[in-house]
Amino acid sequence: MEEQTPFRIGFVVLDRQIIDGDGRPAGKVDDVELTWEEGGGPPVMSALLTDSAALGPRISGRAGRLWRSAMRRLRPSVSEPARIAVEDVAAFSPSTRLTTAAPEQANLAEAWLRDHVIGRIPGARRGDDAGE
Amino acid sequence: MKRLLSFTLGFLAAIGGFLDVGDLVANSVSGARFGMSLAWAVPVGVVGVMLFTEMSTRVTVVTGRSTFDLVRERLGARAGLVNLLACYLATLLTLAANIGGIALALELASSIHYLLWVPVAAFLSWFVIWRVPFQGMERTYGLLGVALIVFSVAVWRLGPDWGALLDSATSFAPPPTEPWPTWWFYAVLVLGAAMTPYTVLFFSSSAVEEGWTAEDLREARTNIFIGFPFGGFLALSIMACAAILLHPAGVNVHELDQVALPAAVALGKVGLILAVIGFFASTFGASLEVGLAAGYSIAQYFGWTWGKTTAPVRAARFHTVTLLGFVAATALILTTVDPIKVTEVSVILSATTLPLTYLPVLVVANDRGYLGSLVNGRATNILASLYLVFMLALALAAIPLLVFTKGGQ
Structure with missing residues (x-):
């Protein structure tokens, strides 16, 4: 019989870099979602949460509360952290590789800053490699 | 030939990358006060920074994972x-110190008050990060930094x-007139300046x-x-x-022009210009480097796209954070705090964060x-x-020494 090594969420999943289907960095695994199936049994990891807001509950104490309230004020329209279903994950370690694109919601801050700040500075579209 | 050129440029960049305003101030101040009795701290610091830079470069090159990611x-x-x-x-304090350092260098060259140069210095640095390609940027200042060899000639x-x-x-003790705690404070300063995170x-x-990639590791090691x-x-x-010129005269170094003084005395105008x-x-x-490092650390922690070589629109958060770092550091220096004091505090603070x-990296x-x-x-x-x-030990001692010696007085 094949010996099963325990799958440690804290070590293999949490705080790992997420790489989306196109090979681009898409944040960190800030928290995980556990679901209890009907009829009892142990909880199952159903999704990864990636969002600086999801970090709040993981930083305990006053700093965590401060983080959460700051995040709420920064974006009142978004209440839930970005969610990635476990089925979309191709590999967990060393980096979390997705088979799909990252959820839209994970890129809200990036898109806003791109459109309103960085994109407005001349030369923002040019990288070091010619043609970009 | 091309390899040789690239090698030369690479290691010149490493020289320029090693020295910053912290090294200039720490080494000159301690030379003037303690002669050469703190000379040991320089090689000790250099070996430390080589060891850990090689290690983290190896980790990054082989795994593609960056330091704060890990x-x-x-x-x-x-x-x-x-x-x-x-x-x-x-890092932010170090950035402020170096922006102050650029402004002081420009004051030395132009006799225009450094505070007027601060916004110019900050804007220029940010603009180079924004527009100049990485290699060109690294090599230009590396090459110019070698002008400091004027001090060896001096x-x-x-x-x-x-x-x-x-x-x-070789005495490993302060001059008879100086107390031990102050000597140790400056030892931490010289070590911290050499080993900045x-x-x-x-x-x-x-x-x-x-x-x-892993194939370039040899070149990276040679550079380091x-x-x-x-x-x-x-x-x-x-x-x-x-130690030769200022220590016997009992001069205490408070200004950047005092750091340059020996070069001017020994080699005249040319010496001063080169300094x-x-x-x-x-x-x-x-x-x-510090401005980028500040942005790198935050972007790597949160897992954003980072990098100066990618077009800024593709790394908007990274570039915003970097820009904000420059704004904050400039604001700090514009409060008219003494840039030399900021430098000393930034080095001490860096020393306390070293083990972090x-x-x-070692693990x-x-x-x-x-x-x-x-x-x-x-x-x-x-x-x-x-x-x-x-x-x-340095990290634990640094802040108490700073308080106890009142910043090395």
Whole structure:
């Protein structure tokens, strides 16, 4: 019989870099979602949460509360952290590789800053490699 | 020939990358006060920074993982965040110090008050990060920074009593008129200036920026193992200049022009011009590196796209954070705080955060799952562990010494 090594969420999943289907960095695994199936049994990891807001509950104490309230004020329209279903994950370690694109919601801050700040500075579209 | 050229440029960049306003000030101040009795701290610091820069560059090049990526993975969200904040604060102060340093160098060259130069210096640094390609940027200031060799020539031209210098360098004790705590405070200053954490962060991240792979590791190592000691040699020259000329005269160094004084005395106008060019290049180069390092650390912790080589629109968060870092550092210097004092505090703060960055690097450098056969050897581990204990002692002593000696008075 094949010996099963325990799958440690804290070590293999949490705080790992997420790489989306196109090979681009898409944040960190800030928290995980556990679901209890009907009829009892142990909880199952159903999704990864990636969002600086999801970090709040993981930083305990006053700093965590401060983080959460700051995040709420920064974006009142978004209440839930970005969610990635476990089925979309191709590999967990060393980096979390997705088979799909990252959820839209994970890129809200990036898109806003791109459109309103960085994109407005001349030369923002040019990288070091010619043609970009 | 092309390889040779690229090698030369690479190690010149490492020299320029090693020296910043912290090294200029720490070495000159301690030379003027303690002669050569703190000379030991320079090689000790250089070996430490070489050891850990090589280690983190190896980790980054082989695994493609950046330093703060690993810091968070190994320490978790909370301890990683504490680590990030401490390092970011130290990095921001170092950035402020170097922007102040550029402004002081420009004041030396133009006689226009440094505060007027501060916004110019900050804007120029940010603009270079925004527009100039990575390699060109790194090599230009590296090359100009070699102008600091004027201090080595000055030592020789000043015709010192070599025996007395050597006696002072091997005494391992302060001059009779100085107390031990103050001497130790300046020892931490010289060590901290040589081992600033941003060097490790910048060097390993720049390996990603330049697209290095495991095959380039040899070149990276050569740059580190030749470039950094040469930078240390220049730092020692600055200390020796102060020890020869300023120490007997009882001059206390409070200004950047006092750091340049020995070069001017020994070599006249040419000496002064070269010293000012060297100051400008090393502080300017450092402000680019530190500004980027500040952005790298935050982006790597949160897992954003980062990098100066990608078009800014594709790394909007990284570029915003970098820009904000420059704004904050400039604001700090514009409050008219003494840039030399900011420099000293930034170096002390860096010294206290050293173990935070270096410990995760050492842990990961031993992980066969990541590095395969390229893990640390036994000798590297013994040396690195010794350094870590030593740095922990430095970190614990730095702030008490700062308070107790009232900033080394």
